[in-house]
Amino acid sequence: MRFPLALTAKIARHIIKHKLRRTPKFALVLQLEPLHTCNLTCTGCGRIREYSTSLKDMVPLENCLQAAMDCDAPMVSICGGEPLIYPKIEELVAGLLEQKRIIYICTNGMFMRKKMRDYLAAIYHSSNPSHESYLTRLLAGNLITEKEAEAIRHADAAAHSKVVIRPTQWMYWNVHVDGLEFTHDLIVEREGVFKECVAAIKMAKILGFQTATNTTVYKETEVQELEDMFGFLSSLNVDGHTISPGYEYDAAKKDMVKRLGRQPEDFFLTRKMTRQKFAKIQEWGEKFTIFGTPVYQEFLAGKRELTCTAWAIPTYNVKGWKAPCYLMTDGHYDGYQEMLAKVQWDKYGVVDGVARDPRCENCMVHCGYDPSGALGTNYQRGDNWKNFKYNFGAKPKPYYAGRNVQAFNGVSIGKGHLAPAAAALKSAGLTQEGADSEFYIRQMQQTGASLNHVNGGCGNGDTSQRDELLAKIGANKDA
Ligand code: SF4
Ligand code: SF4
Numbered sequence: 001m002r003f004p005l006a007l008t009a010k011i012a013r014h015i016i017k018h019k020l021r022r023t024p025k026f027a028l029v030l031q032l033e034p035l036h037t038c039n040l041t042c043t044g045c046g047r048i049r050e051y052s053t054s055l056k057d058m059v060p061l062e063n064c065l066q067a068a069m070d071c072d073a074p075m076v077s078i079c080g081g082e083p084l085i086y087p088k089i090e091e092l093v094a095g096l097l098e099q100k101r102i103i104y105i106c107t108n109g110m111f112m113r114k115k116m117r118d119y120l121a122a123i124y125h126s127s128n129p130s131h132e133s134y135l136t137r138l139l140a141g142n143l144i145t146e147k148e149a150e151a152i153r154h155a156d157a158a159a160h161s162k163v164v165i166r167p168t169q170w171m172y173w174n175v176h177v178d179g180l181e182f183t184h185d186l187i188v189e190r191e192g193v194f195k196e197c198v199a200a201i202k203m204a205k206i207l208g209f210q211t212a213t214n215t216t217v218y219k220e221t222e223v224q225e226l227e228d229m230f231g232f233l234s235s236l237n238v239d240g241h242t243i244s245p246g247y248e249y250d251a252a253k254k255d256m257v258k259r260l261g262r263q264p265e266d267f268f269l270t271r272k273m274t275r276q277k278f279a280k281i282q283e284w285g286e287k288f289t290i291f292g293t294p295v296y297q298e299f300l301a302g303k304r305e306l307t308c309t310a311w312a313i314p315t316y317n318v319k320g321w322k323a324p325c326y327l328m329t330d331g332h333y334d335g336y337q338e339m340l341a342k343v344q345w346d347k348y349g350v351v352d353g354v355a356r357d358p359r360c361e362n363c364m365v366h367c368g369y370d371p372s373g374a375l376g377t378n379y380q381r382g383d384n385w386k387n388f389k390y391n392f393g394a395k396p397k398p399y400y401a402g403r404n405v406q407a408f409n410g411v412s413i414g415k416g417h418l419a420p421a422a423a424a425l426k427s428a429g430l431t432q433e434g435a436d437s438e439f440y441i442r443q444m445q446q447t448g449a450s451l452n453h454v455n456g457g458c459g460n461g462d463t464s465q466r467d468e469l470l471a472k473i474g475a476n477k478d479a
Contacts, residue, residue: 002240002289002395004169007102014074015374025311025340027073028371031326033317034059034092036081040108042176042188044218044246044268047081050329055081057318061088065095067316071336077104077174084111090118090163097170104174105165106214108188109197112173116203117148119164121155134207143203167208172239175201177213179225180232182410182417187218191411191418198236198407205237212240212291217277219246219269227280230288231402240289243281244366245274245300247327270362271350275302287396292366294390295373295383300364306378308349308360311340312371324348326367328359 001008011028018026035058036051048055059067068076076096083089084107096103124131135152138144144152165171178187181194204211213233217226230241246268269277278300284290285297299306310325320332321339325348333339348357349368355361360368376383410416 002291002391002393006169008391010074010100010102011374025309025345027071027314027336028312028374029075029077029367030068030071030073031313031315031367032059032064032067032076032078033080033315034064034078034083034086034089036318037085038080038082038108039085039110040082040188040190040193042108044187044216046327051318054318058086059316059318061091061095064092064316065099067321067336068096068099068101071314071316073101073314075102075104077106079106082108082111084115089115090165093165093171094163097168101170103171104212105171106174106176108193109175109177109200110193112175112200113143113196113203115165116200116207116209117144117152118159118162119166119207120152121159122162122164123166124152124155126153137206138203141202141206143199143206167210169210172210172212173200173204174212174214174242176215177229177233178215178218179221180229180405180410181408181412182415183221183225185410186417191416194410195408195412201233201236201238210239212242213238214242214244216244216246217269217274219273221277223277223280226277227284228402228405229407230284230290231399232405232407233402234288234396234399235402235405237398238289240291242291242366245269245277245364247363247365268362271364274300274362274364278302285390288399289396292370293373294386296366296370297373299369299373304378304380305350305352306369306372307351308363308368309372309375309377310348310368311343311345312375313367314339327363327365328357 014028033047035055036047037055038045038048041048078086078089078092078096080086083105086092089105093103093105120131120134126132135144135149139146139149175197176188177194177197178184184194184197185191201211201213215226215229226243233241278297279302281290281297281300282294285294290297295304296306298304308325313326314336315322315326316336317332320334321336322329323331323333323339323343324345328348331343333342346356349360350356350363372378373383374387411418
């Protein structure tokens with residue numbers, strides 16, 4: 001099965017229960033954003049820009065858990081910001097598991113290995129041969145250092161009693177990967193991130209964690225590269241993938257124009273372009289473990305229309321329940337039911353090709369339309385069977401030919417996008433490392449985060465120094 005049976009059954013039960021009760025609107029997935037702070041400043045990310053004035057704010061743990069109870073979605077996607085920066089992330093995961101929900105931790109992957117070392121330190125016992133065998137395999141794969149292995153072996157009582165994130169079939173690491181090395185590092189505006197994501201995925205698989213990836217497709221994303229990326233990830237035994245077209249939401253659009261001097265249409269997809277990019281999505285769905293419904297895939301490929309059901313994937317964050325959807329903000333509400341009652345849902349979406357709101361015109365994102373496929377809006381005969389067959393059918397086998405993909409086609413082979421900028425800095429008597437650490441420390445000072453706490457940097461959307469580097473790259477590209 002594409003998804004473990006217990007999880008598929010849980011979601012199916014939830015939908016059937018509400019259908020029988022004729023509940024007009026209900027939640028399937030909660031997008032929980034405990035904070036908006038992030039260690040990266042990805043091009044196209046509206047979150048760190050839209051909430052740039054509240055980056056230091058966090059949703060208290062009890063409010064996060066209450067939000068999940070409030071909407072009662074069977075799945076919770078913990079996102080942000082970077083959720084692994086949230087100081088109570090372990091307690092949040094534990095609390096949601098206690099509520100018997102399916103959890104996705106949507107992460108950029110940079111702190112995953114640290115969290116998994118914490119897990120190892122908590123469980124390690126020298127008399128258990130499987131624990132030492134984990135360390136041996138991780139050392140052999142260069143996924144931990146000798147020093148880290150020693151720290152795990154000699155973990156103290158505090159490390160043993162720490163609440164940690166443990167492998168369970170109810171939880172997935174959901175790693176953000178937007179392409180192969182060059183593309184991904186360019187989009188996240190930092191070299192080495194792809195490499196770290198791959199290392200984290202490998203470590204997670206060795207330790208028995210379920211691991212998925214999520215990909216946003218932009219105008220510049222090459223279809224062949226997406227296919228290569230799925231092949232490569234599948235060869236790493238990644239358990240599944242979500243994929244969604246990029247959306248030109250206001251905050252990202254403004255940022256694009258101001259910071260990068262780009263026009264939104266240079267970067268984001270129109271509906272027509274989305275359909276071209278996703279023409280092969282059904283074929284990919286057969287070959288790779290793409291999550292979602294075949295009905296949504298038909299919509300992406302331009303074979304049918306769907307009506308937006310953004311209320312089924314609500315977002316809760318530092319300001320409350322965000323309406324109408326994950327992307328657009330017309331208001332925040334204190335409760336999920338209050339939001340359902342007060343928002344005029346028929347003002348949004350695209351019906352029969354006509355946008356009810358101009359901002360929805362090019363939107364085909366999964367958080368607006370994937371649930372529509374599961375909930376039977378725009379139902380066509382055979383849809384239920386199609387969805388059932390896809391999700392209860394056999395999981396595609398790992399695609400081992402993907403090992404031949406040249407995934408490390410960027411900084412690993414000296415083709416990093418910051419290389420020209422580094423050369424320019426060097427000629428000015430500076431080093432890349434110096435520039436990077438200065439950038440990093442400045443970010444830390446601005447967010448008030450501690451160096452030890454985030455172990456690798458924490459962005460707040462002010463990327464002026466990075467922009468200087470990017471501007472130099474742009475100049476080099478144009479030369
Ligand atoms: S990892 Fe990138 S896309 Fe995700 S919140 Fe951070 S900046 Fe945004
Ligand atoms: S179509 Fe739906 S998900 Fe997309 S922007 Fe409009 S309200 Fe949001």
